[in-house]
Amino acid sequence: xxxxxxxxxxxxxRGSIYALIALGYTMVYGIVQLINFAHGEIYMIGAFTxxxxxxxxxxxxxxxxxxxxxxxxxxxxxxxxxxxxxxKIAYKPLRQAPRLSALISAIGMSLFxxxxxxLAQTSDFLPFPGLIPDFEFMEPYAHIIGSPELxxxxxTTIVMISLTFLIKFTKIGKAMRAxxxxxxxxxxxxxxxxxxxxxxxxxxxxxxxxxxxxxASHIGQINFYIGFIAGIKAxxxxxxxxxxxxxxxxxxxxxxxxxESFFTGYISSDYEDVFAFIFLVVIxxxxxxxILGRSTxxxx
Amino acid sequence: MxxxxxxxxxxxxxxxxxxxFPIMVIRxxxxxxxxxxxWANLFFVGIGSFVLSALWxxxxxxxxxxxxxxxxxxxxxxxxxxxxxxxxxxxIPALIVIAIVALAFPFVFSLYQTNIMITALIYVLLGLGLNxxxxxxxxxxxxxxxxxxxxxYSYALLNYHFGFGFWTVLGLGxxxxxxxxxxxxxxxxxxxxxxxxxxxxxxxxxxRLIMENWNEFSFGPSGIANIPRPGFFGVEMNFEQVTVYxxxxxxxxxxxxxxxxxxxxxxxxxxxxxxxxxxxxxxxxMGIDKRKTKLMAFALGATWAGFAGVVFAAKTTFINPAxxxxxxxxxxxxxxxxxxxxxxxxxxxxxxILILLPEYLxxxxxxxxxxxxTVLVLMMVFRPGGIVETVRRTxxxxxxxx
Amino acid sequence: MDMEPILDVKQLTMDFxxxxxxxxxxxxxxxxxIVALIGPNGAGKTTFFNCITGIYDPTGGxxxxxxxxxxxxxxxxxxxxxxxxxxxxxxxFQNIRLFQNMTVLENVMIGCHxxxxxxILGAVLRGxxxxxxEEAVIQKSYSILKKIGLExxxxxxxxxxxxGAQRRLEIARAMATEPFMLLLDEPAAGMNPQETxxxxxxxxxxxxxxxxxxxxxxxxxxxxxxxxxxxFVMDYGKKIAQGTPAEIRKNPAVIxxxxxxxxxx
Ligand SMILES: Nc1ncnc2c1ncn2[C@@H]1O[C@H](COP(=O)(O)OP(=O)(O)O)[C@@H](O)[C@H]1O
Ligand SMILES: [Mg+2]
Numbered sequence: 001x002x003x004x005x006x007x008x009x010x011x012x013x014r015g016s017i018y019a020l021i022a023l024g025y026t027m028v029y030g031i032v033q034l035i036n037f038a039h040g041e042i043y044m045i046g047a048f049t050x051x052x053x054x055x056x057x058x059x060x061x062x063x064x065x066x067x068x069x070x071x072x073x074x075x076x077x078x079x080x081x082x083x084x085x086x087x088k089i090a091y092k093p094l095r096q097a098p099r100l101s102a103l104i105s106a107i108g109m110s111l112f113x114x115x116x117x118x119l120a121q122t123s124d125f126l127p128f129p130g131l132i133p134d135f136e137f138m139e140p141y142a143h144i145i146g147s148p149e150l151x152x153x154x155x156t157t158i159v160m161i162s163l164t165f166l167i168k169f170t171k172i173g174k175a176m177r178a179x180x181x182x183x184x185x186x187x188x189x190x191x192x193x194x195x196x197x198x199x200x201x202x203x204x205x206x207x208x209x210x211x212x213x214x215x216a217s218h219i220g221q222i223n224f225y226i227g228f229i230a231g232i233k234a235x236x237x238x239x240x241x242x243x244x245x246x247x248x249x250x251x252x253x254x255x256x257x258x259x260e261s262f263f264t265g266y267i268s269s270d271y272e273d274v275f276a277f278i279f280l281v282v283i284x285x286x287x288x289x290x291i292l293g294r295s296t297x298x299x300x
Numbered sequence: 301m302x303x304x305x306x307x308x309x310x311x312x313x314x315x316x317x318x319x320x321f322p323i324m325v326i327r328x329x330x331x332x333x334x335x336x337x338x339w340a341n342l343f344f345v346g347i348g349s350f351v352l353s354a355l356w357x358x359x360x361x362x363x364x365x366x367x368x369x370x371x372x373x374x375x376x377x378x379x380x381x382x383x384x385x386x387x388x389x390x391x392i393p394a395l396i397v398i399a400i401v402a403l404a405f406p407f408v409f410s411l412y413q414t415n416i417m418i419t420a421l422i423y424v425l426l427g428l429g430l431n432x433x434x435x436x437x438x439x440x441x442x443x444x445x446x447x448x449x450x451x452x453y454s455y456a457l458l459n460y461h462f463g464f465g466f467w468t469v470l471g472l473g474x475x476x477x478x479x480x481x482x483x484x485x486x487x488x489x490x491x492x493x494x495x496x497x498x499x500x501x502x503x504x505x506x507x508r509l510i511m512e513n514w515n516e517f518s519f520g521p522s523g524i525a526n527i528p529r530p531g532f533f534g535v536e537m538n539f540e541q542v543t544v545y546x547x548x549x550x551x552x553x554x555x556x557x558x559x560x561x562x563x564x565x566x567x568x569x570x571x572x573x574x575x576x577x578x579x580x581x582x583x584x585x586m587g588i589d590k591r592k593t594k595l596m597a598f599a600l601g602a603t604w605a606g607f608a609g610v611v612f613a614a615k616t617t618f619i620n621p622a623x624x625x626x627x628x629x630x631x632x633x634x635x636x637x638x639x640x641x642x643x644x645x646x647x648x649x650x651x652x653i654l655i656l657l658p659e660y661l662x663x664x665x666x667x668x669x670x671x672x673x674t675v676l677v678l679m680m681v682f683r684p685g686g687i688v689e690t691v692r693r694t695x696x697x698x699x700x701x702x
Numbered sequence: 703m704d705m706e707p708i709l710d711v712k713q714l715t716m717d718f719x720x721x722x723x724x725x726x727x728x729x730x731x732x733x734x735x736i737v738a739l740i741g742p743n744g745a746g747k748t749t750f751f752n753c754i755t756g757i758y759d760p761t762g763g764x765x766x767x768x769x770x771x772x773x774x775x776x777x778x779x780x781x782x783x784x785x786x787x788x789x790x791x792x793x794x795f796q797n798i799r800l801f802q803n804m805t806v807l808e809n810v811m812i813g814c815h816x817x818x819x820x821x822i823l824g825a826v827l828r829g830x831x832x833x834x835x836e837e838a839v840i841q842k843s844y845s846i847l848k849k850i851g852l853e854x855x856x857x858x859x860x861x862x863x864x865x866g867a868q869r870r871l872e873i874a875r876a877m878a879t880e881p882f883m884l885l886l887d888e889p890a891a892g893m894n895p896q897e898t899x900x901x902x903x904x905x906x907x908x909x910x911x912x913x914x915x916x917x918x919x920x921x922x923x924x925x926x927x928x929x930x931x932x933x934f935v936m937d938y939g940k941k942i943a944q945g946t947p948a949e950i951r952k953n954p955a956v957i958x959x960x961x962x963x964x965x966x967x
Contacts, residue, residue, distance in 0.1 A: 090677045098684075104680050112674055
């Protein structure tokens with residue numbers, strides 16, 4: 001039973017991290033109907049930026065908690081800046097182009113960013129310090145769940161709630177929903193669509209950066225390629241939940257996290273990475289709209 | 301005006317200096333606990349982005365003007381490459397020269413060069429195959445390397461277990477790849493375009509990972525060695541002769557491919573593919589079976605990957621799953637995109653550029669993938685038609701016909 | 703009029719989530735008729751077409767067709783659009799959906815697709831039968847273009863055609879599928895009066911000389927009144943009236959639905 005709980009919480013942690021990345025996919029897809037292939041790279045850049053900040057500040061002898069917060073903050077700022085710039089370069093000029101073009105451009109962007117980091121930094125795995133301290137009050141439960149896991153789950157929950165709040169109640173959130181429904185119509189009623197799209201990329205990138213910092217400190221190492229697998233898995237999660245739907249992204253991520261956790265825990269870890277793909281193929285074939293997505297007939 | 305432009309460029313270069321600061325300037329050596337500050341990089345980024353942003357804006361403006369112009373004139377511009385390709389006066393001598401060079405190549409150049417040429421020709425095959433799927437039918441397949449793998453493993457395994465020869469498997473391997481294309485295509489082809497890309501990517505990875513993990517069947521990551529080179533009616537050949545032989549085999553296979561692909565494009569089916577790319581709904585309403593037509597494109601594309609796979613296995617005599625990664629699929633996609641989606645000449649040009657350039661610019665090899673990424677983005681933004689834009693032979697009606 | 707209708711729609715219903723876009727609509731068309739379907743914007747007319755042509759799968763009701771050629775009656779609910787077209791119903795689209803980067807001739811040739819045979823092998827070998835077929839299709843397409851009056855554009859790209867010509871090309875393309883019935887979705891939208899008059903003549907000609915029955919959605923009342931043998935009126939997904947032009951003009955329900963709009967042109 002304890003093993004089951006361990007796997008359950010492990011799956012929850014995994015799922016939370018997938019959720020932070022999946023949100024970006026889902027938001028961008030909801031607004032511009034584009035699979036942002038390079039989204040995983042934004043997450044990776046977030047992790048790298050954090051590592052650099054941490055290393056510099058550690059050598060300057062700062063306090064650990066302060067380092068964690070500053071690193072996360074800088075990572076968020078930089079990831080958002082990359083997301084914003086990427087949209088301007090690789091997607092904005094292609095808004096009127098066929099979807100195939102934008103997709104190819106996204107793949108190009110992903111290759112570029114991966115190799116940019118590879119060349120400017122290193123291809124080796126770099127150790128990433130575990131920044132989250134062990135809380136004393138967690139001690140009695142330490143055999144089931146560690147403090148880092150707890151922090152990850154709580155952070156994800158907070159991000160999720162604030163995002164839902166942002167989209168439901170703020171002005172930019174309303175503009176986002178309007179743009180997602182019908183871009184031309186939104187433009188006609190005076191929504192600044194360019195700004196909405198930029199904001200979407202910025203917010204999606206910021207949550208990805210938070211995910212990047214948390215997972216890097218959880219796993220303990222990073223390299224330029226981590227964005228790819230994480231990105232694919234988060235994408236699967238977004239599709240599973242119903243792409244375009246924010247609760248869907250969270251639900252899909254949790255389901256994927258748990259399935260992976262139980263599968264590797266009880267059966268075998270050989271095919272861990274294949275698993276997400278098989279999942280994806282099966283969902284898309286049997287329920288292409290995802291769990292919470294509504295299947296809509298294309299208007300003709 | 302000029303001041304304005306300079307100001308813009310300056311601001312953008314500041315932005316990029318900020319953007320690249322942590323990753324380009326700081327490098328942490330966690331082993332020795334030292335920080336390297338590479339301030340020179342900041343300077344290069346600043347200068348580079350200043351110039352490039354000006355160039356970028358200029359090109360974007362030109363592109364927008366180009367679009368406006370065609371809208372006003374109502375006629376599509378004919379590019380230089382298109383004009384050259386139409387001009388018989390130019391194409392016939394060009395073909396003759398190409399034929400002579402192709403024939404003489406292995407006798408003039410070294411074995412090493414001939415081998416590179418064979419690789420380039422394999423990519424011509426792969427590119428033309430993928431071009432049917434992506435360029436003509438407009439289906440983004442990111443798992444194309446899986447069919448390449450099927451071809452290569454068909455030869456390796458059928459030879460290992462049953463001693464089948466190259467020529468027997470050439471057809472069988474292509475058939476196997478086509479079969480896989482149909483099996484995979486059946487469920488995925490009803491998906492929307494962008495989902496198709498991800499699912500094919502997934503399928504490609506699944507197949508590769510299975511080959512990596514299923515040791516009893518595929519010998520796992522260590523692969524299969526000692527695959528025999530192609531034979532020629534039992535004639536004994538030394539290494540050099542075999543290479544020349546494979547080279548001419550590839551030339552023949554490429555010509556065959558060009559012939560078939562060209563015929564397909566200019567047929568009832570080719571027309572349906574293009575129409576499908578243009579508008580799926582209208583296409584169906586005109587009585588075209590969407591599933592069947594897409595499946596044909598998918599299976600035919602896979603067939604050529606199968607051919608290429610068999611030749612690849614026979615040429616290198618050793619294969620393992622590492623040759624068929626997602627990166628390989630993207631590589632082939634680059635061939636198609638760079639050359640010109642939907643254009644046969646374009647794909648051939650693309651294959652030669654992408655295979656030969658990195659060979660001869662080895663000192664830049666580190667930057668190769670970076671450059672590929674850049675090429676994909678730039679091509680899509682500025683020249684979505686590729687280097688050689690399609691000169692699709694349109695059906696012309698002439699009154700004199702009857 | 704005692705002949706069986708070639709299109710007989712009964713109780714057709716279509717729901718989109720909570721929205722009922724069609725609510726038990728009945729409609730029938732007999733051989734040789736020109737029938738109009740009118741109604742305010744959003745009434746569900748295009749949805750009606752989409753259900754009949756297989757683009758949407760209707761929630762309820764029956765769509766029966768009887769091909770005049772063999773007199774066989776069959777139910778076509780939910781079959782794929784290409785099969786509907788093969789059975790002899792062809793359509794045009796309200797928002798023009800031509801193959802923009804193909805020539806006018808090629809657009810019409812695509813329409814011939816389902817009446818052709820050449821497969822992969824035929825395409826590669828290009829034997830006598832394939833070549834004959836291609837030649838025949840080019841001739842057939844050209845003669846259709848001539849009938850529609852588009853022969854001067856034959857080698858132009860579809861996207862370069864003037865608006866009115868694009869609408870007519872949609873009709874030409876649909877005719878190439880050899881239908882017994884044409885469904886035209888707002889064929890006169892965006893046309894000037896001169897073009898509309900020509901369209902009027904063209905539709906009559908298609909019906910009379912080609913023997914193709916017509917069901918059309920149109921907002922131009924003058925065109926509708928002069929063309930149609932019978933008119934069906936829809937509002938909010940329901941059929942509110944049907945009858946001859948003279949009857950429709952006097953129908954109080956129709957006048958109410960069109961309140962403020964001109965119906966007696
Ligand atoms: N694919 C669809 N999904 C959801 N609603 C739709 C769809 N197609 C049509 N509708 C709705 O059905 C109603 C009827 O639309 P339509 O048939 O286009 O009207 P008309 O052609 O009479 O102007 C409209 O309210 C429209 O929004
Ligand atoms: Mg309508």
